[in-house]
Amino acid sequence: TDNHPKSKLADQALYEWAWAERARKRDKEATALYEKLLADHPKSPLVVKVQSEMAELNLDVGAQEKVIADLTATLETLEDESLKEPIHIQLASAHFKKGDHEIAAEKFERLLVAYSNSKLRASMLFQAGESRLKLKEAVVARDHFAAANKTSGMDEELAETVMMRLGETQAITGQHKEAAKTYRTFLGRFKESKWLRNAQFGLGFALENGDNSKAAIGEYQKLFVDQKKVDLWTVRGRFQTGECYFNMQQYDQAISEFVNVEINFKKYPSWQAKSVLEIGRVLLAQKKREEAVQRFKDVITRYGKEKAAVVAR
The missing domain is CATH 1.25.40.10 (Tetratricopeptide repeat domain)
Structure with missing residues (x-):
């Protein structure tokens, strides 16, 4: 040259x-x-x-x-x-x-009309969904992801991302039954995904919010199989297991899970604080007011910088 x-x-x-x-x-x-x-x-x-x-x-x-x-x-x-x-x-x-997420969303949505038979339709739907999600328009975003998920011929990487986003938006828009189905499909199809634990937690959370706490506990338990693996999903899984037992009025098991979080996950102080707060709520349900008040005080004195302390007050 x-x-x-x-x-x-x-x-x-x-x-x-x-x-x-x-x-x-x-x-x-x-x-x-x-x-x-x-x-x-x-x-x-x-x-x-x-x-x-x-x-x-x-x-x-x-x-x-x-x-x-x-x-x-x-x-x-x-x-x-x-x-x-x-x-x-x-x-x-x-x-x-x-x-410029509003402009991006409008442009992608116009493209979907202008190029309705495009080979890139799945990608355009996904990007339209991402744009709407940035604007906190979760229902519209979910519908874009759902349409993308039905598109044939996607490469596996895009299909994996689309399905994960679909499960997430179904969950946050209250479609818990649909979210559980999406997460189950994801776990069966993308066995090597970097989002496996996200999806495993998502399945448990969808079942819990769909009023099936017993099934949710079984799914959360799968996050604890590898005891050497400790991440946010381990902590959240333990916490939500406690919430499930609480919802089932199995108070002793609930307290056991919350204490587990309090003692074993010091790198996650916000979840420790929430767990101590929940112990207080369980004690109130058991009519143990004095013990409950002490636990609320523990939240304030030990985790004063966390949001749970505001609730405890």
Whole structure:
């Protein structure tokens, strides 16, 4: 490209070189080559592809302003309809990365209408759902994830992410029966997923909120099989097991679980505080008022910085 800058293949050479740099995870160098191609060969047929691929590389918020401006300008002059879809998707993605979630959601939703038979439909549905979720519009987000989940031909990585999001949004919108079904499917299909424990907890939580505490306990127990594995899901699983026993009025078992959290998980003070608070509530249910009051005082004196202390007061 330096020795023969006017060669008819110079733009193609720069493009291939940029992809070689991307393959080596050298995105800064790849971006510089893309920029050189755009500057030296503004009429190259590769310009549209380069602008789209640059948008993928410019992930930081500050870069999105330029990406949005460049892609918008490209769309205004682009006549080839077949090239517009990926540019529109990149533009919507740039707005999402910039934090313009309302604009991103609207753009993705318009794309779903404009390109109803697109091979990228599942991805557009997912990104529309993510945008709505950022806006705390969980019901709309859930519906987008549900539609994406029904799409055939998705790659496994996207399918895994979509199904996890579907379970989460079903849960937070009160569709506990549906969430339990989604999480069961996820656990059966994605056995090597990094979100297995999330899904296992989610299944227990969905069953608990669906008024099936006994079944929920059985699912939470699966989080404790590997005793060397201690993470947030271990702690939350123990706490929710206590809540299940509390709901079933099996008070001694409930206290045992809450004490377990209080004693064994010092790296999670907020959950320790909640557990001591719940012990107090169980004691009140058992008509042991003096003991309950003492536990509420323990929350205030030992975990004064935690939110549970406000409730204990």
